[in-house]
Each structure stands twice: as C-alpha cells, then as structure tokens.
Amino acid sequence: MKSRTALIGLIGLIGLYIVIVLQIKADTGPEHGEKLEKGDLICQPDVHAKVGEDVTLDCQLKSQRDVTDRSIEWKFNKINVLVYRSGDTYIGVQANQFKGRASKDSSWNLTKGKPAVKISSVQKTDAGEYTCFVRTGHHTISCSTTLNIQSDSAKLAGSESTEMPTTNQGLKSMADMVTLVLGAFAMLYLQHY
The missing domain is CATH 2.60.40.10 (Immunoglobulins)
Known part of the structure; x- marks a missing residue:
C-alpha cells in the first residue's frame, strides 16, 4: 500500500514539474526572443x-x-x-x-x-x-x-x-489552476512522508 501511495505521489510530482516547466515556457514567450x-x-x-x-x-x-x-x-x-x-x-x-x-x-x-x-x-x-x-x-x-x-x-x-479581437486569458488561468491543484497534491504527499 505504501509503495502504491509513493508511486501516486511521484506521478503527481512529475505532473507538477511538467506544468511548472510549461508555465515558465509560456511566461518567456515571444517577448523574450522566441x-x-x-x-x-x-x-x-x-x-x-x-x-x-x-x-x-x-x-x-x-x-x-x-x-x-x-x-x-x-x-x-x-x-x-x-x-x-x-x-x-x-x-x-x-x-x-x-x-x-x-x-x-x-x-x-x-x-x-x-x-x-x-x-x-x-x-x-x-x-x-x-x-x-x-x-x-x-x-x-x-x-x-x-x-x-x-x-x-x-x-x-x-x-x-x-473592433480588434481581444486576448482570451482562459488558457493561462487553466494552467495556473492545474499548477495549484498539483502543488496541493504534492504538499499532501509530502506531509505523509
């Protein structure tokens, strides 16, 4: 049971890492040379x-x-x-x-x-x-x-x-929400170990 919980926690941390990397990439978009x-x-x-x-x-x-x-x-x-x-x-x-x-x-x-x-x-x-x-x-x-x-x-x-179209900020907000949820999951995981 402990190894299954550890595996789920590890998957959550990997997911958090991916979301953070994607968020950093989004924050360093075309205005930073892309x-x-x-x-x-x-x-x-x-x-x-x-x-x-x-x-x-x-x-x-x-x-x-x-x-x-x-x-x-x-x-x-x-x-x-x-x-x-x-x-x-x-x-x-x-x-x-x-x-x-x-x-x-x-x-x-x-x-x-x-x-x-x-x-x-x-x-x-x-x-x-x-x-x-x-x-x-x-x-x-x-x-x-x-x-x-x-x-x-x-x-x-x-x-x-x-009228010129406006930017939809929904995708960035979704990435922020996913980051928060995965961060909370990682905190819960770390509290158990």
Whole structure:
C-alpha cells in the first residue's frame, strides 16, 4: 500500500514539474526572443474614409505581448509609411507621400503589441493595401489592411468600426489552476512522508 501511495505521489510530482516547466515556457514567450508566428498579428481587413479625413490603421499582436524591442514597419506598395526601430521613429526613410501625414496613432502601445499608424488628410492616392511588419532578427510576421477612399460626395458603405479581437486569458488561468491543484497534491504527499 505504501509503495502504491509513493508511486501516486511521484506521478503527481512529475505532473507538477511538467506544468511548472510549461508555465515558465509560456511566461518567456515571444517577448523574450522566441519566434512569432504568422497568425500572431491581426490587422483590420478594411478601412473606409473620405478624402481629407484622418484614418487609423490598426495592427495588433493577438497575445498583446510587448514588442518595444522589435522593428515595426508600415508599408504601402513597398514604400515606407512609418518605420520604428530601437525606440525611435525614422522619419528620414519615410516616403515623401507620407511625410508630415503618417505618425504613431494615439492608440500606439507597443507594450501591449499595438503599433497602430495614423494617416492624416487622406488622398485618393492613399487608397490600397497597407502592410504592418513586426521583425525580430531573422523572423518577420505581417498582416495587411485595405484602405478604401471615397470622394466627399460618395456614400461610405460598411464604414462601421471594426473592433480588434481581444486576448482570451482562459488558457493561462487553466494552467495556473492545474499548477495549484498539483502543488496541493504534492504538499499532501509530502506531509505523509
């Protein structure tokens, strides 16, 4: 009977060790140098605006992880809209079309993985696909959004705001619960021996 109890206790301790290792791995994810995956970055599919309006192009890391140490680039037809590296925005590499008009949006928050860009006084020539790139060393992830520009007299169809998805913290909470349960089991086991 004692050996069976000891075996169950040992299995519990091994399970606790595995959960702790997995939790540590989760806590040292992409913000600590791991590769980000393609689906980790989300952009609004479409943005609608009228000529002369200001627009925000949203880009959000699903996990809302800190990307302040990453290079962020917004591009339009392979030209630079906004470039951020090492804590600074590089205006010198910005395309003439966007100088003085493209900047970090007020919702820009790299500690929460949100490099949103604002384009002021949009023109018809600004219409098209914009791509947000997040780079770390040799790893790059990206997502794109399409900016549709209507003349002042045109009616905007489907111009409702598109909300960015939020992170579901349920999985992390479940790992914490499993860790607590296994920890309690290990404590009970150790009290008997």
